[in-house]
Amino acid sequence: MTAIAAPAQTSATTAGPSKTRNRVLWTLQILFGLFFIIASGLPKLVGQHDAVQSFRDIGWGEWFRYFTGVVEVSGGIGLLVPRLSGPAAAGLSITTVLAAATQVFLLHNAALAPFPLVLAVMFAWIAYERRASFATLLNR
Template identity: 80%
Template sequence: MTTAAVTQNPAQPRKIRNRVLWTLQILLGLFFILASGLPKLVGQADAVRSFQDIGWGEWYRYFVGVVEVSGGIGLLVPRLSGLAAAGLAIVTVCAAATQAFQLGSPGLAVFPLVLAVIFAWIARERLTAR
């Protein structure tokens, strides 16, 4: 075996990481636009009911819907992806806190916390790559 076959291209791990990041950004961006934000904005029954349980009023449901749709779109725009991921990390930590403390369902707080970690990683990678 030659040394050329054994040595790895130094740019290869960076390319793989970039592909993983873009795959996550696209999937999570579409999720936050279509499955999370839009149902809040159009008044889907489950979204309305969950925000009634929180007790902060209709304005809060619309606010969270706009933030989630904006964050989802931002994940898909290269210049905005780092800031969008940072914002969505904050949103998901707040969602976990709401689940755990306001709604009394700490078990349901795990999913948003996992998303917060993923968003924090995306934000770190995208904001430090500049």
């Protein structure tokens, strides 16, 4: 009789991203986190003129501007917290896809849609690479 041994798991599947990839991810997470906190979310919360006008053009009321600002600031902070980085990136991926759809369908400005879509892809990649943080968060 012959025994068949189970294949050994590689360290890449259990250990997470490599050291270099981890550095790239953290660099992106810090840059995107600061961008979403300072340049994207806070102007909506403090009522910067351009943000107010954009949300008036959408026509859903001031509550939607505040809601979007809170979502963006929360997502930016989440990118900076290791155990929240995966879920925050997934949430920001969804948020940026919806931002692109808003540009196209509500504001009729399709030229501005590619930027949030590129961000959505980047956030989806970060969420995938930080997928272990989902399990950590769910196991708490």
